[in-house]
Amino acid sequence: MIPAAFDYRRPGTVDDAVRLLADAGDEAKVLAGGQSLLPLLRLRFAFPELVVDIGRLDALHGVSEDGDSLVIGACTTHHEVIRDPLVRRHAGLLAAATATVADPAVRHRGTLGGSLAHADPAGDLPAVALALGAELVLRGPGGPRTVPAREFFVDYLQTALAPDELLTAVRVPKRGGWGFHYEKFSRGTQAWAMVGVAALVRHADGSFADARIGLTNMGATPLRATAVEDALRGVSVEEAAVGRAAEAADEGTAPASEPAVSADYRRHLARVLTRRAVLAAAGA
Structure with missing residues (x-):
């Protein structure tokens, strides 16, 4: 099927993306890897007036260390998560579970943040985030806030994300020795x-x-x-x-x-x- 008509924007910064979401309110959807959103658009299960494409924002990619935690950008792909040496060393469960997601084509396009924000209870990674005790970093007009995974998933396909907020990173405690x-x-x-x-x-x-x-x-x-x-x-x-x-x-x-x-x-x-x-x- 063909999606309903919508406006498309590709912001240059995270702040620009947040402003677009704030202006659009409930009428916007965020596009990262597209592996969850595009099927919804094609089947007309979603009718956004605006799609905000954050997939090329460098600030939302990559894995780094911050003390006893890893910080994984929300747009880091499944393929990158699987191969990253920091993830494999300190959060092996995340790498192992991500390797079971769908197929190689999906893993090369789909993102960690997209999977968590979609919040499908049949998805592999939300339960992994719970087990790891991950925290999700959200950015809205008022600045960043951090939400534990146990509070992030609210109901079926519903999260603690407000319409004007963006999931920017996932903080994963290092679990060496587990x-x-x-x-x-x-x-x-x-x-x-x-x-x-x-x-x-x-x-x-x-x-x-x-x-x-x-x-x-x-x-x-x-x-x-x-x-x-x-x-x-x-x-x-x-x-x-x-x-x-x-x-x-x-x-x-x-x-x-x-x-x-x-x-x-x-x-x-x-x-x-x-x-x-x-x-x-x-x-x-």
Whole structure:
């Protein structure tokens, strides 16, 4: 299909982009890599009067260090995230999960910030941001503000971004010494995850010291499997103990039922995939 008519602007600076959004109000959409927005435009699920293209703003690209955190520009592509040595060293879970997103063509165009701002609960990276404890840096007319990932995802395809704000960067705490793994189940290699599990664990002397687990597609927003995290702390790193803890993976979730997959099947997948992800993250 052909999108409805809209105006197009490509600002030269982040401040210019914010001014365009402020002037347009609810009638503007932001274009970064376009892998989420363009299908919505083609299918006429979105009817913006203005599209603001931020994809070429140098200030929104790249990865840097800031103390105990990495700062990743919102327009850094998935391909760049996967290959970046700082991400691979300090946030390996993000690199590993990003490598499972769609296909190479999408990964070369899609961006980390675009994926998070789109906030599809079936997307892989929102749950990873939760598990990592990431913070999202937003810029509006009043200046920048930082929102924890746990507060950023508000509802299905809804975030804490105001209409006149731009997601400019993602701050990711360095997680050196943590084991990690991203496990998902989908209908095909390029399909959305029916369920995904992002696992981070620390263990010593044969027992889990800490765990952080994010769930993909188990509700209207990404979720933390806090019941599993609590159940793992202090237990031995072995399959039976992890299996018992993983039985709590669907607590507090509200998965959707679809013709191809029921809510009960998603709950089953959450338990199975959590066990696999935790064991793999622990190297067991």
